[in-house]
Amino acid sequence: xxxxxxxxxxxxxxxxxxxxxxxxxxxxxxxxxxxxxxxxxxxxxxxxxxxxxxxxxxxxxxxxxxxxxxxxxxxxxxxxxxxxxxxxxxxxxxxxxxxxxxxxxxxxxxxxxxxxxxxxxxxxxxxxxxxxxxxxxxxxxxxxxxxxxxxxxxxxxxxxxxxxxxxxxxxxxxxxxxxxxxxxxxxxxxxxxxxxxxxxxxxxxxxxxxxxxxxxxxxxxxxxxxxxxxxxxxxxxxxxxxxxxxxxxxxxxxxxxxxxxxxxxxxxxxxxxxxxxxxxxxxxxxxxxxxxxxxxxxxxxxxxxxxxxxxxxxxxxx
Numbered sequence: 001x002x003x004x005x006x007x008x009x010x011x012x013x014x015x016x017x018x019x020x021x022x023x024x025x026x027x028x029x030x031x032x033x034x035x036x037x038x039x040x041x042x043x044x045x046x047x048x049x050x051x052x053x054x055x056x057x058x059x060x061x062x063x064x065x066x067x068x069x070x071x072x073x074x075x076x077x078x079x080x081x082x083x084x085x086x087x088x089x090x091x092x093x094x095x096x097x098x099x100x101x102x103x104x105x106x107x108x109x110x111x112x113x114x115x116x117x118x119x120x121x122x123x124x125x126x127x128x129x130x131x132x133x134x135x136x137x138x139x140x141x142x143x144x145x146x147x148x149x150x151x152x153x154x155x156x157x158x159x160x161x162x163x164x165x166x167x168x169x170x171x172x173x174x175x176x177x178x179x180x181x182x183x184x185x186x187x188x189x190x191x192x193x194x195x196x197x198x199x200x201x202x203x204x205x206x207x208x209x210x211x212x213x214x215x216x217x218x219x220x221x222x223x224x225x226x227x228x229x230x231x232x233x234x235x236x237x238x239x240x241x242x243x244x245x246x247x248x249x250x251x252x253x254x255x256x257x258x259x260x261x262x263x264x265x266x267x268x269x270x271x272x273x274x275x276x277x278x279x280x281x282x283x284x285x286x287x288x289x290x291x292x293x294x295x296x297x298x299x300x301x302x303x304x305x306x307x308x309x310x311x312x313x314x315x316x317x318x
Contacts, residue, residue, distance in 0.1 A: 001026070005091050007049070008032035011131060012096075014044045052082060052092045053099040056106060061234070063106075065215065065241035066208030069291060083112050097122055097132045101143030108150045116155050119147060123157065124164040138172050138187055141165050142194060149199035169195060186216040205290045212241050251292055256282050259302055268306070274313045281305035 001020070003010050008028035010016045014036055021029045036044045055078045062068040068075060082103055085093055093099050100118055107114050122144055127133045132140040145165040151158035169191050193210060215238050259278055263269050269276060285301040 004028065005095065007035075007091075009048075012047050012049060012092075014046070014048060049092060052085060052090070052103070053096065056082065056099065056102045059106060060102065061215075061237055064207065064211035065237060066205070066211070066290075067237070067241050067244050070240070070244075079107060079110055079112065083107055083114070086112075086114060086118075094118055097127070097130065097137070097140040098143045101140070101147040105143070105147040105150055116151070116158055119144070119161065120157055123161065136172070138169065138191065141168050141172075142187070142191055145169060146194060146199065166195065189214045203287045205287055208241075208245065212238065212245060215241070248290060248292060251295065252282075252286055252290075252298075255286075255295060255299060258299065259306075262303065263306070268310060271310060271313075274310045277306060277309050278302075281309070 001010070001024075004026075005012065008017070008026075008030075009032045010020055010029070014033060017029045017032055020026055021033060036048060059068070059075050059078055062071055062075065082093075086103060086107065093103050100122070104114060104116065104119060122130075127141070127144075131137075142165075144161055148158045148162035148165060151162070173188065173191050173195070193214065197207070197210070216234065256278070259282055263276075263278060268274065282298070282302045284305060285298045289298050289301065
């Protein structure tokens, strides 16, 4: 059978595989279903296996919420295993568009040496010939769109992918079905944010804030069907992210007050020819150096930027 995988299933779908067993009595399909029943009993998942995708979603959520630094060892373990599966051309990755796109994006962002060749098969024409293309799977196209932003200069096909996937997402976003029910609300928000704030134009701290504001605590994901990953408590992630964000914001507020006192102590506010750029200079520093451990770096960079502004204003009109 054309679409049968090594584990005996069709599309990793128990229901589809069961339908084939009923018609063709295929032994490999039957072995796959027996394995599921042994492991899960009568309540089998809608898609199995889904381990790599689920763990990558967890890593992506932690990074988007700005709390990944608390789980460095766990994230490294997940990414090392994913990289190993990538090198072995695991079916969980290479036969699923969303998993392949997400794995490519996260691994490349973390410095793993991976080729984009695996994504070449998912051009506009190639995508239309897949199950995801037939279903117009917005989530899969969204992952391809995000992955295309990490192209190297010689990866021209990723630039082409960015264009067609972006057009596809804009078209889907304009459809009433994307606004009609709760099932599509979460993916609509993700699409809107991805198009409005592309990867190369993002400040990570502002991205974290947006992620906290729009986080999907329902834990609902849409693939070929809707499902909720097991063992992932989105409400716990959101609670930690909110507490962490507020902690850092309070720390930054104290630092900004310290900057204002420094300005007054050194009488920089008395220099009539100089622009008062405390907020601008501190924001520029905090936007990229936002973790708590970099407090001294934020203060030093802000003071240096302000002094540079004073010197520049002095020569311009002082």
